[in-house]
Structure formats: structure tokens, C-alpha cells
């Protein structure tokens with residue numbers, strides 16, 4: 367069992383300023399600091415409500431085997447019921463050339479407009495799930511909902527990745543994904559950023575391949 371550690375004893379409180387000064391940092395009271403994070407277009411479908419897209423930044427990888435990821439969605443979103451009741455969703459990784467559509471799908475609700483039509487995006491049937499894939503996104507992941515954790519303002523859908531698609535021209539001759547050809551978008555403190563340049567391969571510090 368884990369016990370929470372509270373650093374609220376008087377000695378530490380008195381020392382807080384000293385510690386902050388020594389690190390040349392401030393105690394930040396603003397929004398979430400975990401950035402950059404991916405920004406994705408999540409596709410969903412529902413027998414009564416039709417198909418929809420929602421822009422999601424609260425997402426991430428959770429397990430390699432079986433492959434699992436999560437998306438965190440507010441219950442107030444139109445997409446929420448669609449994902450909850452259909453038990454599936456797709457994660458479509460956009461490139462910078464459809465940034466305006468990504469932003470639009472994160473501002474306007476599918477209860478008011480058909481976002482596929484409005485953004486000129488093409489819905490393609492998933493191979494394994496009933497949620498739509500976005501053709502214009504270079505990478506698509508089909509997911510089955512394994513669990514829903516009601517965390518608070520957001521509910522976390524944990525999805526098992528049951529199928530993956532990558533645009534042919536985004537593959538390198540070595541059979542890996544070429545990040546430059548994908549054109550990844552990151553979400554950083556309320557703004558969209560592209561990737562910078564390549565630094566090194568993982569494991570380089572040990573000289574491993």
C-alpha cells in the first residue's frame with residue numbers, strides 16, 4: 367500500500383523559498399505542465415447518433431503487450447456517450463497539413479454539425495471496430511474499450527489497440543515510420559507545435575543499436 371507523502375512540515379515550508387531560489391524556479395500555479403503531449407482526432411460512432419470526431423490531447427500509451435492506450439473525455443462531450451455505448455473508438459494521428467480541422471473538431475460539437483463533412487475529412491470503415499478511421503490522418507489505431515475510469519472532470523477510456531494503419535509513403539526504406547513524413551503535431555500549453563530536429567536514437571548512451 368502506498369501512503370501519500372505530504373511535504374507540509376513547518377521546516378520545509380520555511381525553506382520553500384530557499385529551495386525555489388536555489389533551483390531558480392517558481393512554484394507554478396497555472397495549468398497542467400506535462401507537455402508536449404500528442405493531439406489526436408478520435409473517431410466514434412453510435413447507432414442513433416451517427417459518427418463523430420473529437421480532438422483529444424489527454425491521451426497516452428499505457429501498455430506494450432497487450433497494446434493499450436487511453437483517452438480522457440469529459441462526460442459533457444457529445445462523443446462521450448458514443449464511445450461509452452459503442453465500446454470502441456479510433457485514434458487518428460493527424461499531420462500539420464490538417465491542423466485547422468484538428469482545431470475545429472476541438473471547438474465545435476458534433477451535436478451541431480457533421481465534422482467530417484465540414485472539415486472535408488473522409489470517414490473510412492474500421493477493419494475491427496465500428497468507429498470510423500480518418501483517411502487524411504497518416505496513422506490510425508482501432509481500439510476496443512477495455513475499461514472506463516471515472517477520474518473526475520475527465521473519464522479515462524482505456525482501449526486495447528486491435529488494429530493499426532500507417533500511410534505507405536510515411537514508411538522509411540528500413541520499414542520504420544519516418545517522423546518527417548508524418549509531420550507530427552504536439553500540444554504545448556494551449557498551442558500547437560511541430561517537432562524539432564532529431565537528437566539521437568534511444569539507447570545511444572550505451573552504444574546499443
Ligand SMILES: Cc1cc2nc3c(=O)[nH]c(=O)nc-3n(C[C@H](O)[C@H](O)[C@H](O)COP(=O)(O)O)c2cc1C
Nearest residue numbers: 421422423424439440443444445472473474475476
Ligand atoms: C487541442 C485540444 C485538445 C482537447 N483535448 C480534449 C481532451 O483531452 N478531452 C476532452 O474531453 N476534450 C478535449 N478537447 C475539447 C473537445 O475536443 C471539444 O469540446 C469538442 O468540441 C467536443 O466535441 P463533441 O461534443 O462533438 O464530442 C480538446 C480541444 C482542443 C482544441
